[in-house]
Amino acid sequence: MIDIIQQLINGISLGSIYALIALGYTMVYGILRLINFAHGDIFMVGAFIGFFALGSWGLPFVPGLFVAMLGSAILGMIVERFAYRPLRTAPRISLLITAIGVSFLLENLMVLLVGASPRSFPQSISLEIYEMGGLILTNRQIIILSIAIGLMIVLQLIVMKTKIGKAMRAVSQDREMAQMLGINIDRVIAFTFALGSALAAAGGVLVGLYFNKIEPYMGVMPGLKAFVAAVLGGIGIIPGAMLGGFILGVAEVLVSAFISSTVRDAVAFVILIVILLVRPSGILGKHMREKV
Amino acid sequence: MDVLKVKNLSCAFGGLMAVSDLSFEVNKNEILGIIGPNGAGKTTVFNLITGFYLPLKGDIIFKGKNIVGLKPYQITRLGIARTFQNPRLFKKLTVLENVMIATHINYDASLLDSLLLTKRYLLEESKQREKAEELLDFFGLYRRKDEIAENLPYGEQRKLEIARALATGPELLLLDEPAAGMNLSESLELVNLISLIREKFDLTILLIEHHMEVVMNICERIIVLDFGMKIAEGTPEEVKNNPRVIEAYLGKEVKGVIH
Incomplete structure (x- = not known):
């Protein structure tokens, strides 16, 4: 029993990171109907910016995190401006292929810049371990979870309460009409990319803190898993991405603890196959019937 | 004084001329109706004015400024609002x-x-x-x-949808078939509403409509399009009796509705 609770705690910490990345997928999908496969690599770039900010420049943790988020937000807007915006009216498959291209570009650019070998992430927060009745909890888990949840609350406030948030929801429902009401959709789309990329960067820094290792291909697997999380929750639905992230994290940790850690990466994809078969619109998605 | 002036406007999709060499003006506080058979290019005119389509040639002058080439949101900010045929809330x-x-x-x-x-x-x-x-x-x-x-x-x-369009603070309001799907009493209520908002919000209104009871009741002037060309222009009375219009558009069945 205590084992299961322990694994749940670990799973929720991991899941909160998946949730942060999944949010970017789901927001971009909601607004452009694009699966942004480069999103996992933005997460990786965020981790590297965090690496330099915390390590080489010696910033404290929170400012370092902020720099990583800001840097990735700018990168996300650059990618949108130069790779996706020219294809706004092109068929969606062109956008998808471009996203894969951007993904390879970012990975290999990073190999060129910093080399392919893994680096250990600056541990700017020293590890403390708390024991409570057989349960082990680290201060890093608490920090990860509180930062992730804090960011999700801020995101929810932005989307629900602010002017640009309302504009985002409007654009995702009817882009043409939103323009007709005076909304500059280029700006809204750029802002969506910035927001999603900043969250992914936060995820990257937290992964660095949690697993203590970063490298240019680190974004591939978490990127795919976060995509699964977004689909699981219902792609395009913001609370769905959070829910999907947590479920995925818990499932993965439970499987690696009680079945075998060699199949942990398979869990996500089994979930993907099952959800696509059983409920393709996701847990929170409404069942949509094709119009005939 | 004209609020909107359309000069020699043309627009083509592939080889099809959707609007050809169209010119008209809308005066301040006027309600101008655009009628014509299906596919005559009425909605295309709206899409051109609001910047969704780029014209092949021609000018669209709003309050003395040529708005051809501006983005839809910029045009909205200048003071043109629009509703669609189907409510797009x-x-x-x-x-x-x-x-x-x-x-x-x-x-x-x-x-x-x-x-x-x-x-x-x-x-x-x-x-x-x-x-x-x-x-x-x-x-x-x-x-x-x-x-x-x-x-x-x-x-x-x-x-x-109309309330939302007005919330952008327009001077010119484009209504695309506001009475679509309404019965007679509902459309007559709509007629009242449109005249009311014109006064309250100091509006100029351009209206596409199929319901003749709406058009004939409310519009001071009407232009008639057929195959993208203007075939008649005038007061409802003039248009109703114009032989070219009757031939192109009204036909026998619709006559009953007008009376």
Whole structure:
């Protein structure tokens, strides 16, 4: 029993990171109907910016995190401006292929810049371990979870309460009409990319803190898993991405603890196959019937 | 004085001329009707004016400024608003939110203001909310303000769409078949509403409509399109008796409706 609770705690910490990345997928999908496969690599770039900010420049943790988020937000807007915006009216498959291209570009650019070998992430927060009745909890888990949840609350406030948030929801429902009401959709789309990329960067820094290792291909697997999380929750639905992230994290940790850690990466994809078969619109998605 | 002036406007899709060499003017506070058979190019004219399509050639002058080539949102900010043939509400948003999105054009609190809940944000937000609620009240939708837009009955959805268009603060309002799907008494109510908003909001209105009882009742002038060309222009009386119009458009069956 205590084992299961322990694994749940670990799973929720991991899941909160998946949730942060999944949010970017789901927001971009909601607004452009694009699966942004480069999103996992933005997460990786965020981790590297965090690496330099915390390590080489010696910033404290929170400012370092902020720099990583800001840097990735700018990168996300650059990618949108130069790779996706020219294809706004092109068929969606062109956008998808471009996203894969951007993904390879970012990975290999990073190999060129910093080399392919893994680096250990600056541990700017020293590890403390708390024991409570057989349960082990680290201060890093608490920090990860509180930062992730804090960011999700801020995101929810932005989307629900602010002017640009309302504009985002409007654009995702009817882009043409939103323009007709005076909304500059280029700006809204750029802002969506910035927001999603900043969250992914936060995820990257937290992964660095949690697993203590970063490298240019680190974004591939978490990127795919976060995509699964977004689909699981219902792609395009913001609370769905959070829910999907947590479920995925818990499932993965439970499987690696009680079945075998060699199949942990398979869990996500089994979930993907099952959800696509059983409920393709996701847990929170409404069942949509094709119009005939 | 003309608010909108369209000069020699042409637009083609592939080899098909959707609008060819069209010129007309809309005077201040006038209600001008555009009629014509299906496929005559009426909605294309709206799409050209609002910047969704680029014309092949020609000018669109709004308040003395050529707006060809501007983006739709820039045109809206200059003071042209529009409704669509089918109500295109943000279905999942509340009635109030639908209107508030449109009032946001004149909103000047930054993202930081809204996250930190500064005084400026709260003030601005309550100002916009008040403006939106006032509009909803005028359209009799105030009691529905917190409902999800898609749950409104059809007639109220149409009203909400007009309210939302007005929230952008337009001088020129383009209505694309506002009476579509309405019965006779509903369309007559709409006629009243349109004349009412013209006075209250000091509007100039350009109207596409198939319901002849609406067009003949409300428009001071009418232009008739057929195959993208203007075939007649004049008062409802003149247009009704124009032989070219009768030939191209009215036919026998529709005559009964006019009388």
